[in-house]
Amino acid sequence: MHQQEDIKHLNQALKGEHMAIIGYDHYIQHLQDPNIKSKFQDIQQKHHDHARLLAKTIQDANGNPVNTAGLMGWIQDIKYRFLPKSQNANDIIGNALEGEELGVKMLIELSEQISSEYKSVMQTIIDENYLIIKNLNEMKKQNNNS
Secondary structure, X not given: OHHHHHHHHHHHHHHHXXXXXXXXXXXXXXXXXXXXXXXXXXXXXHHHHHHHHHHHHHXXXXXXXXXXXXXXXXXXXXXXXXXXXXXXXXXXXXXXXXXHHHHHHHHHHHHOOOOHHHHHHHHHHHHHHHHHHHHHHHHHHHHHHO
């Protein structure tokens, strides 16, 4: 029974990674600066890596990994479609930063509810997301100075 709860929580984390991937698709479309765009593509790739790691972990636990962001992802996708297209890089970086911070908070809450055998997977993703947050903060500072 506990394993089913673990799979449920891991799938919630996986949905969050799918939401991040969707978000970065939209951010990348609206970025004009090729340097920032490239950094956002690298971040998006990290989220793809996290999604693959979570999917493998779920499969190894005999679970079925979700392959979409679910209802919240759909709502987020709709929201992004109606954002003004003229957002500047600072707005986009700020939105990405806010999303990453919410994502880390969710991952920490989920990691507190799963069995110890899955905590290292979650901690790896949390640690990498903290690095993403650090990089976004540096991008924002650099963009403000230019």
